[in-house]
Amino acid sequence: MKIICTKNDLSPALISVCRIIPSRTNLPILNGCLLTARDQTLTLQCTDLELTLEISIPAQVEEEGKTVVLAKYFSDLVRRLSGEKISLSWSEESKLLEVSCGSALSQLHTWMAADFPALPERPIENKINCQGARWKKHTNKVLTAAAQRDVRINYAGVYVSFEDEQIQMAATDAYRLAFTKIPNSSGIKGIDLFIPERALVEVNRLAADGDDLEISWDQGTIYIAAQDFKLTSRLINSQFPNYEKVIPAESELEIEVPRDILLTTLERASLFVSADEHYAVAGLKVDQDQLTVTAQAAEVGTLEEIITLEKPASKKCEARFNAKYLLEPLQVMEKDKVILRLNGSSGPAVYIEEEEEEYYLHLVSPVCTVG
Numbered sequence: 001m002k003i004i005c006t007k008n009d010l011s012p013a014l015i016s017v018c019r020i021i022p023s024r025t026n027l028p029i030l031n032g033c034l035l036t037a038r039d040q041t042l043t044l045q046c047t048d049l050e051l052t053l054e055i056s057i058p059a060q061v062e063e064e065g066k067t068v069v070l071a072k073y074f075s076d077l078v079r080r081l082s083g084e085k086i087s088l089s090w091s092e093e094s095k096l097l098e099v100s101c102g103s104a105l106s107q108l109h110t111w112m113a114a115d116f117p118a119l120p121e122r123p124i125e126n127k128i129n130c131q132g133a134r135w136k137k138h139t140n141k142v143l144t145a146a147a148q149r150d151v152r153i154n155y156a157g158v159y160v161s162f163e164d165e166q167i168q169m170a171a172t173d174a175y176r177l178a179f180t181k182i183p184n185s186s187g188i189k190g191i192d193l194f195i196p197e198r199a200l201v202e203v204n205r206l207a208a209d210g211d212d213l214e215i216s217w218d219q220g221t222i223y224i225a226a227q228d229f230k231l232t233s234r235l236i237n238s239q240f241p242n243y244e245k246v247i248p249a250e251s252e253l254e255i256e257v258p259r260d261i262l263l264t265t266l267e268r269a270s271l272f273v274s275a276d277e278h279y280a281v282a283g284l285k286v287d288q289d290q291l292t293v294t295a296q297a298a299e300v301g302t303l304e305e306i307i308t309l310e311k312p313a314s315k316k317c318e319a320r321f322n323a324k325y326l327l328e329p330l331q332v333m334e335k336d337k338v339i340l341r342l343n344g345s346s347g348p349a350v351y352i353e354e355e356e357e358e359y360y361l362h363l364v365s366p367v368c369t370v371g
Contacts, residue, residue, distance in 0.1 A: 001065025132211035145178035251341035
């Protein structure tokens with residue numbers, strides 16, 4: 001293998017694929033990145049056996065070939081090179097990857113490409129195409145509620161249901177719930193997918209708004225591809241929680257609040273983190289035409305801000321919530337004013353956003369006062 005590429009192309013691609021590498025593994029080759037030089041393209045691939053990411057960059061390919069190099073060391077080396085043009089060469093005899101840039105020359109040990117786990121077969125049972133901007137808009141809205149760390153598997157992803165006229169997406173971490181529905185023009189009906197949160201986060205990092213995403217799946221695998229990347233992930237084989245039962249059929253109180261004002265207020269409230277709770281608690285108090293937001297932490301101080309409502313509330317209400325959980329859905333909502341429904345001190349807060357045929361709901365459980 002012998003190629004020439006640019007640092008500007010290679011370094012960001014390496015950083016992206018390195019995120020897939022498992023933090024712990026009994027298979028050393030999973031710490032590697034498969035490099036494939038072919039058709040004036042260098043393809044980089046990493047996997048943890050659950051998730052596989054492949055990114056392609058332009059390259060001047062003088063000799064085709066493939067090898068596996070220790071990914072993070074290779075990425076760190078490339079990132080620290082001072083030149084722009086990088087030459088890579090490898091031969092089966094030496095089993096060393098030579099990295100040349102200006103006067104710098106390094107040699108990295110490699111594995112044979114044949115020992116790298118094979119890419120899962122591309123599913124062909126079902127396929128849709130979606131514009132990158134539209135895909136990211138709707139998945140980002142529900143990802144705000146998806147569990148992001150080692151938790152029960154049935155909280156670790158986004159549930160997608162293809163109904164007759166709608167595509168519904170939902171995610172929950174047991175403390176909050178996000179739900180959205182959009183028109184179904186795919187022609188696919190009666191299919192449910194449970195997609196890992198991590199897979200969707202990586203796709204949304206890589207996909208450009210103008211990308212045309214190809215999404216295909218079978219019973220156990222989903223494949224998402226754009227022009228420059230391909231991601232394959234196992235689907236979650238677990239029952240998604242019955243989320244509909246936690247959404248209140250009716251709310252005690254509904255107010256309309258300027259989104260930007262509430263967002264910046266909650267950003268300030270989020271600074272008041274108590275050492276014993278590890279998160280900021282925001283109090284919401286509604287009285288006539290005022291929404292009062294409060295926060296306090298013994299080590300920091302107190303905050304109290306009043307937001308004036310255009311339309312007076314029908315009744316008083318007071319409740320406490322994790323400030324971050326109230327803040328994050330506002331960061332992905334788009335309308336200038338948001339609908340906020342409250343349900344007393346022990347009931348959830350519910351954001352609602354409706355636009356033409358699209359609907360978004362985000363529910364946040366309260367922080368209950370003990371005693």
